[in-house]
Amino acid sequence: MNLSAQTQTPLSVVQMLALSADEWAARNPPEPVEYAPLKQKGIDLWMKREDRLHPQVSGNKAYKLLGHWQQANAQNASCLLSFGGYYSNHLHALANFGASVGVNTVGIIRGHEPERLTPTLEDCRALGMTLKFVSRQRYRDKLDPQWLAQLSEEFPRAYIIPEGGADRWGMLGCSGLMSRLRTQIDLQNATICLPCGTGTTLAGMASVSIAGETLLGFSALKLGERYQQYCDEIACMMEGFDSFGRWSINADFHCGGFARQTPELLAFSQDFEESTDIALDPVYTAKMMFGIVQLASQGRWNPGQRIIAIHTGGLQGRRSPGITDDLN
Numbered sequence: 022m023n024l025s026a027q028t029q030t031p032l033s034v035v036q037m038l039a040l041s042a043d044e045w046a047a048r049n050p051p052e053p054v055e056y057a058p059l060k061q062k063g064i065d066l067w068m069k070r071e072d073r074l075h076p077q078v079s080g081n082k083a084y085k086l087l088g089h090w091q092q093a094n095a096q097n098a099s100c101l102l103s104f105g106g107y108y109s110n111h112l113h114a115l116a117n118f119g120a121s122v123g124v125n126t127v128g129i130i131r132g133h134e135p136e137r138l139t140p141t142l143e144d145c146r147a148l149g150m151t152l153k154f155v156s157r158q159r160y161r162d163k164l165d166p167q168w169l170a171q172l173s174e175e176f177p178r179a180y181i182i183p184e185g186g187a188d189r190w191g192m193l194g195c196s197g198l199m200s201r202l203r204t205q206i207d208l209q210n211a212t213i214c215l216p217c218g219t220g221t222t223l224a225g226m227a228s229v230s231i232a233g234e235t236l237l238g239f240s241a242l243k244l245g246e247r248y249q250q251y252c253d254e255i256a257c258m259m260e261g262f263d264s265f266g267r268w269s270i271n272a273d274f275h276c277g278g279f280a281r282q283t284p285e286l287l288a289f290s291q292d293f294e295e296s297t298d299i300a301l302d303p304v305y306t307a308k309m310m311f312g313i314v315q316l317a318s319q320g321r322w323n324p325g326q327r328i329i330a331i332h333t334g335g336l337q338g339r340r341s342p343g344i345t346d347d348l349n
């Protein structure tokens with residue numbers, strides 16, 4: 022398996038910052054993908070390979086960080102601080118980003134310091150990120166203004182990025198993923214699929230969508246009764262933009278919950294990777310593709326339907342052992 026198949030030499034982060042997010046997105050136009058279970062149903066599958074954008078600052082995380090970076094510069098910040106778990110793609114991307122542009126980074130980690138760091142956190146520390154471990158209880162306060170004020174004192178001139186990069190600035194950065202897409206492929210009568218954690222990426226894309234375009238997000242989280250609240254929060258992020266009726270969230274393929282896996286999911290992603298030579302991450306993109314295949318087999322789409330899946334990257338997360346029980 023070639024995890025880093027490249028059609029062109031990736032840009033460095035510094036080179037990327039000289040370009041707009043639109044120009045990043047133009048580098049990886051959707052490509053047709055043949056996968057028998059979808060082909061049999063007449064589904065016309067395409068994939069936009071944002072995993073190829075940059076080997077470390079990959080996929081949607083780069084777009085979100087762009088929005089935050091512009092904001093941090095406007096505030097003359099000297100350090101970037103954010104939150105995440107032991108396997109966080111977001112912190113991993115942030116640490117690499119900071120090391121590339123020469124800015125200090127701080128990661129507030131959910132849970133005590135383990136005896137052996139996970140490969141993700143080992144990378145973060147090696148890249149110069151300051152790791153601050155906090156109890157899960159404390160971590161729950163990640164939006165509490167008082168705690169944020171304390172963190173600002175502890176890390177002066179830090180620009181604080183919410184967990185998962187999930188706010189208006191992250192959302193605006195992700196809009197770049199969408200703008201060029203309709204010049205690259207006909208989006209009318211197509212469904213654009215993407216995995217969702219905080220839903221920021223979906224919000225960014227939906228915020229610049231136009232009539233006739235359809236986005237379908239696959240939640241990596243088990244939402245249950247929180248479903249409506251989750252959708253409301255996504256809608257809130259794109260307040261002021263008209264995207265009504267052009268996006269929806271499917272929450273049926275969480276496979277047990279965030280970062281959890283089932284034998285069906287594992288078997289599926291192995292089969293998908295062997296047939297297509299496209300690597301998926303177990304937390305997000307595998308669940309999206311699994312969901313697409315399940316929906317197709319349930320007859321959700323008519324033959325001829327075009328599906329454009331956004332590969333949001335995050336392949337570093339493949340080093341996670343797969344959570345079957347709570348880590349902390």
Ligand SMILES: *Cc1c(COP(=O)(O)O)cnc(C)c1O
Binds near residue numbers: 080111216305
């Ligand atoms: C973080 C992440 C997501 C989720 O993005 P949100 O904007 O939080 O919805 C999706 N895919 C991958 C690979 C990620 O790392």
